[in-house]
Amino acid sequence: MHGEYKVPGGKLVVVDVEIDDGGRLKDVRVSGDFFLEPDDAIERIDAALEGAPSDTDTAGLKARVEGALPPSAVLFGFTAESVAIAVRRALAQATDWSDYDWQLIHEPPQPPALHMALDEVITAEVAAGRRPPTLRVWQWDSPAVVIGSFQSLRNEVDPEGAERHGVTVVRRISGGGAMFVEPKSTITYSLSVPEAMVSGLSFADSYAYLDDWVLGALGDMGIRAWYQPLNDIATEVGKVAGAAQKRMVGPDGGAGAVLHHVTMSYDIDADKMTEVLRIGREKLSDKGTKSAKKRVDPLRRQTGLPREAVIERMIESFRSRYGLSEGRLTPEETARAQELVRTKFASEEWTARVP
Structure with a gap:
């Protein structure tokens, strides 16, 4: 072995x-x-x-x-x-990055609820063996707050602030904290990988393992970054990204897949964020900071590159390490995701499942 x-x-x-x-x-x-x-x-x-x-x-x-x-x-x-x-x-006979033919999905801007649904559908397809391991780079068509699967809606989101700024609130299937996004303010991506890739790793180790490629990509752009337990990516000037995971079982309870998605701060309007999110003093003090502006450090200032150039360099860095072919959503995947939007991710029942 x-x-x-x-x-x-x-x-x-x-x-x-x-x-x-x-x-x-x-x-x-x-x-x-x-x-x-x-x-x-x-x-x-x-x-x-x-x-x-x-x-x-x-x-x-x-x-x-x-x-x-x-x-x-x-x-x-x-x-x-x-x-x-x-x-x-x-x-555990674990597999590695280089054991697979990776596929990239980089679609035009899409609604927040559809992004939530696509994560579930694509990862389920990987678990079923109908789709290869996939890197999906998101593009947002409108501002949103994405809350973790187990967060309280009323504790995390200021409804008046969200309405004032035209922000849609959606709940994802993974745990972790809330994130505020605008179409050009963040870089978000998902990895949907077979469970065998993280075999033999603890939950915490799997975060570090699946984040390692992006540390290299940032390094290629002159940014020294590191994994900060449990689910952050940091640089010398502060946190730049947060990750979350969801494990999904395969058909008939067999080997499944892991969804690992990351949101990176490119150029966030921290004032607007504090009007939409209820960021408590205790949470900020736990990060050793006194303001949300200091806690969310934009990649724009560290790279000096346009957001699209940062994304392209990240994709090319992944491709140079493990190979990456261009892919698209299938009509079946799109239809299933749209149905999940209607029945789950755009519903008040799901969004407020933890009031």
Whole structure:
């Protein structure tokens, strides 16, 4: 069995392993493009994992690796935990980015409720095996507030402010916090991927794993960015993006798919945002800031590029790493999404399901 794990902002860890008749690890070989001292520490890591029960969790495998390393050991670009994660991914027969033929969907501007529906439909199609893993870049046709699946509508949105600014309120299928968007103020994208891609990863690790490509894309534009647990992407000047996920089961309860979507701040009108969203002082103070303007840092000032150029560079960065063919929504997918808008995402029952 073969497993790989790219450390967010770090190096690649690779594990090749077999399981003996007693259900224990054997012939363990750890490799990668990381740095490690002393030289024989790699052999100590292999030996520490040899004979471990195959059901040992990440914490247990991490403890074995740490216990085998001398105090003088230096691990650069990886950690004992990343080795453990690579082992778990090997045992789970996890897949990697390069195992798939990725498809891009980049449609003209669409209504907020339709975007919510498309996320559900596309991810369900990936789970059913009828669609390849998909990167969808959103374009908004009107301003909106998107609240998390479990947020209280009245606690998050000021209805008078929303009405005054012509803002539509929609609820997505994933958890997390509210976001304020205008057609040219944010960059939003979704990844719909087979569940096998995150096999062996904890929920938190899957965020970092699926965010890693965009850290590289930002780096290509001269922005040093990093994953900030649980679901943020940050730079030296503050948060620039927030992510959310939803796991969906496959047909008949089989292997499913993961929806991972991200909204990045390009040039948000923070004053308008505070009139529409009920952003409490406690939430802002938790981020170490005193105003919403400081908390939402626009990419426009950091890149110096038009929004469309940032999007194009992100797409090209993804394509250069993993390949990406142009795709479109099928008529069936569009029809199903429109029906979901009518029956779910544009309904008061769904939007106010947590009043």
